[in-house]
Amino acid sequence: MSRLEISGLRAAVDGFEILRGVDLEVESGQVHVVMGPNGSGKSTLSHVVMGRGDYTVTGGSVRLDGEELLGLPTWQRAVRGLFLAMQYPVAVPGVPVGEVVAAAARARGVDPAATLDRIGTEATRLEVRDEFLARGVNDEFSGGEQKRMETLQLAVLEPRIAVLDEIDSGLDVDALSDVARRVEAMTEEHDLGVLAITHYARLLDELRPDRIHVLMAGRIVASGGPELAQQLEATGYEGLAADLGIEEMALRRPVAADPFAEPGF
Amino acid sequence: MTAFSADASRTLGGPDWLTRRRAAAAERIADLTWPSTAEEIWRYSAVDRFDPDRYVPVPAGELGLPGAEDVPGGGLLAAEAGERSGLVVVRNGRVVHHELDPALEARGVRVQGLATDTDGIAEPWLGRCSDASPDAFTVLHDAFLAGGAFVHVPRGVVVSAPIVVLHWSEGDGRATFPHTLVVAEEGSEVSVVDRYSSRGRDHLVDAVVELLVGDGAHVRYLSVQEHGPETWQVALQRAHLGRDAGLRASAVALGGDYARLRSETRLDGPGAESDLLAVYFGDGHQMLDFRTLQDHSAPDTRSNLLFKGAVEDEAHSVYSGLVHLRPEAQRSEAYQTNRNLVLTDGAGAESIPNLEIEANDVRCSHASTVGPVDDDQRYYLATRGIPPEEADRLIVMGFFDDVLTRLPVRSLVAPLRAAVTRKIEQRGSVRA
Numbered sequence: 001m002s003r004l005e006i007s008g009l010r011a012a013v014d015g016f017e018i019l020r021g022v023d024l025e026v027e028s029g030q031v032h033v034v035m036g037p038n039g040s041g042k043s044t045l046s047h048v049v050m051g052r053g054d055y056t057v058t059g060g061s062v063r064l065d066g067e068e069l070l071g072l073p074t075w076q077r078a079v080r081g082l083f084l085a086m087q088y089p090v091a092v093p094g095v096p097v098g099e100v101v102a103a104a105a106r107a108r109g110v111d112p113a114a115t116l117d118r119i120g121t122e123a124t125r126l127e128v129r130d131e132f133l134a135r136g137v138n139d140e141f142s143g144g145e146q147k148r149m150e151t152l153q154l155a156v157l158e159p160r161i162a163v164l165d166e167i168d169s170g171l172d173v174d175a176l177s178d179v180a181r182r183v184e185a186m187t188e189e190h191d192l193g194v195l196a197i198t199h200y201a202r203l204l205d206e207l208r209p210d211r212i213h214v215l216m217a218g219r220i221v222a223s224g225g226p227e228l229a230q231q232l233e234a235t236g237y238e239g240l241a242a243d244l245g246i247e248e249m250a251l252r253r254p255v256a257a258d259p260f261a262e263p264g265f
Numbered sequence: 266m267t268a269f270s271a272d273a274s275r276t277l278g279g280p281d282w283l284t285r286r287r288a289a290a291a292e293r294i295a296d297l298t299w300p301s302t303a304e305e306i307w308r309y310s311a312v313d314r315f316d317p318d319r320y321v322p323v324p325a326g327e328l329g330l331p332g333a334e335d336v337p338g339g340g341l342l343a344a345e346a347g348e349r350s351g352l353v354v355v356r357n358g359r360v361v362h363h364e365l366d367p368a369l370e371a372r373g374v375r376v377q378g379l380a381t382d383t384d385g386i387a388e389p390w391l392g393r394c395s396d397a398s399p400d401a402f403t404v405l406h407d408a409f410l411a412g413g414a415f416v417h418v419p420r421g422v423v424v425s426a427p428i429v430v431l432h433w434s435e436g437d438g439r440a441t442f443p444h445t446l447v448v449a450e451e452g453s454e455v456s457v458v459d460r461y462s463s464r465g466r467d468h469l470v471d472a473v474v475e476l477l478v479g480d481g482a483h484v485r486y487l488s489v490q491e492h493g494p495e496t497w498q499v500a501l502q503r504a505h506l507g508r509d510a511g512l513r514a515s516a517v518a519l520g521g522d523y524a525r526l527r528s529e530t531r532l533d534g535p536g537a538e539s540d541l542l543a544v545y546f547g548d549g550h551q552m553l554d555f556r557t558l559q560d561h562s563a564p565d566t567r568s569n570l571l572f573k574g575a576v577e578d579e580a581h582s583v584y585s586g587l588v589h590l591r592p593e594a595q596r597s598e599a600y601q602t603n604r605n606l607v608l609t610d611g612a613g614a615e616s617i618p619n620l621e622i623e624a625n626d627v628r629c630s631h632a633s634t635v636g637p638v639d640d641d642q643r644y645y646l647a648t649r650g651i652p653p654e655e656a657d658r659l660i661v662m663g664f665f666d667d668v669l670t671r672l673p674v675r676s677l678v679a680p681l682r683a684a685v686t687r688k689i690e691q692r693g694s695v696r697a
């Protein structure tokens with residue numbers, strides 16, 4: 001049984017605060033969904049939880065099974081059981097997924113051979129063709145191919161808690177249900193806890209979330225059951241914001257003064 | 266400069282035609298001016314540190330007689346040479362062992378030392394390439410060319426397994442002059458591997474490789490240099506391609522203190538094609554220096570160059586390349602790409618691609634990059650639980666992968682991959 005606890009999390013880029021106090025808890029076997037308008041801070045949340053260097057944490061905590069993760073490098077957070085499927089997975093030319101997964105296994109003190117065997121099984125399940133196993137990971141993959149590859153790694157690495165940032169974007173309908181079913185199966189068979197970021201209610205049909213959270217301007221402004229997603233479909237974020245009396249939905253970074261600007265020009 | 270005298274050159278022995286060629290070059294030594302970084306072709310090089318007085322050519326007495334089989338069976342080195350149809354062992358610039366599949370010998374293929382070529386078979390070929398692009402180091406080379414490997418493949422003969430040439434040089438303050446001359450006559454096919462290694466404080470290797478690819482002939486060539494850490498190498502590799510000829514030339518450069526390779530390809534015959542690849546990796550205080558020329562002087566020719574390098578610690582690299590499409594080179598294509606990874610703050614890479622286009626109906630492009638390991642790639646691998654050193658190893662090996670897998674001699678891909686991996690794993694441990 002694992003638990004990811006995000007509390008009062010605040011983070012900034014270049015002095016501009018993007019996360020303004022986020023509280024979320026995900027337990028093994030649960031599916032939590034975060035929705036929110038473009039630019040509201042969803043991907044930022046995923047990266048701050050994972051420890052990406054570009055962000056400065058200005059407050060709060062991220063704990064996994066009681067252990068504070070803030071301050072740990074990204075790879076150690078992953079070794080402790082966290083996984084991030086990125087909205088925009090990065091291509092690593094010349095490094096096929098087998099090498100990635102083998103290196104990941106070694107870092108966990110697990111026999112890479114056993115892990116490699118599982119790639120074949122997962123590739124069949126997720127309909128990833130051999131060609132994509134041979135190429136550098138994500139290198140010149142289409143959007144959908146990248147998302148299948150992220151799901152394959154998720155399934156092979158078996159984390160405790162997975163943050164899935166728009167795992168559904170770019171997938172065709174068939175692929176979407178392959179991916180969603182694979183994730184759903186992991187929550188049941190391996191007690192995976194999921195924090196899924198999405199824009200589409202379609203994913204929710206397959207993933208059957210426990211809770212839905214709405215992020216606006218760096219804060220969770222509403223949480224509820226699956227009916228919250230239906231409400232959003234009907235009213236949109238603007239409607240929800242109006243109901244809640246919220247003015248700012250996305251974040252607008254102040255335009256930095258141009259130090260080279262001269263008066264009179 | 267006194268050590269490189271005409272007298273010293275005369276003592277080297279060998280057939281008359283070779284002695285005459287040396288003497289002609291030796292006469293020019295007194296008037297040589299050593300290059301400086303003020304010349305464009307030497308810009309960013311270490312040539313200003315070059316002091317000829319620090320070196321002495323290996324004396325004739327130490328070289329032994331031409332043709333003496335000093336290394337019966339090729340010795341230990343031969344055991345490491347891998348799959349092959351022929352083998353030449355060159356010690357300090359002179360052939361000390363050679364062998365060839367008898368079936369190929371029966372078909373007229375020759376693999377031997379230049380200094381034992383008493384019939385002068387090599388005479389009309391030797392210098393055809395290097396004389397077309399001389400500099401002070403090729404003149405010195407010609408004056409002290411003790412022997413070197415000669416590979417001759419007659420018309421239409423196909424040599425399937427590679428011919429391996431192992432160049433070993435040693436001696437503190439010694440200069441050696443390895444040479445490889447490959448003549449592939451019309452319609453023939455051959456693969457040649459040159460492997461260079463050396464040992465010794467202040468050792469100078471002044472090497473020349475000539476690749477003469479006849480009409481319709483196909484040559485695959487791989488040079489691997491794993492010189493000792495104090496060796497200076499100044500090498501010229503030059504190829505001339507006839508009509509519809511094909512060359513796949515590649516270089517792997519890992520060793521040396523300063524190691525320069527000038528790689529020039531002249532596409533002389535219509536329809537000629539060449540693929541040029543290189544992998545280089547500098548660490549410690551190494552400097553690896555590449556100058557390339559893709560010289561198109563006939564129509565419908567094609568050349569494609571991909572040089573990839575990495576530097577770490579305090580190492581530096583230079584890539585300077587010119588694509589020259591002459592007026593006769595209509596309908597030709599030339600591509601040039603140089604990519605560099607700079608792995609530590611103290612290291613650096615220069616990349617200077619150039620085009621000179623004198624024909625109007627051609628296709629041509631160049632690209633060059635110099636930069637550190639991509640942070641996003643590191644972060645991506647970290648999200649899988651891979652620590653940064655391991656991520657860097659994967660990223661760097663991945664970066665080299667497309668060149669390594671395309672190296673023309675399959676059996677060497679795995680050992681060379683391992684040699685590059687060792688370089689990465691030793692990061693920071695080779696500081697002088």
Ligand SMILES: Nc1ncnc2c1ncn2[C@@H]1O[C@H](COP(=O)(O)OP(=O)(O)OP(=O)(O)O)[C@@H](O)[C@H]1O
Pocket residue numbers: 013018036037038039040041042043044045054087251252253
């Ligand atoms: N590294 C960064 N540097 C500068 N600005 C950033 C950085 N990361 C995020 N931002 C800004 O923070 C805000 C939130 O971005 P984020 O990517 O988290 O949004 P999102 O909710 O994931 O949006 P989308 O639905 O479009 O994916 C945006 O205004 C974005 O431009």
Ligand SMILES: [Mg+2]
Pocket residue numbers: 042043044087165
């Ligand atoms: Mg996002």
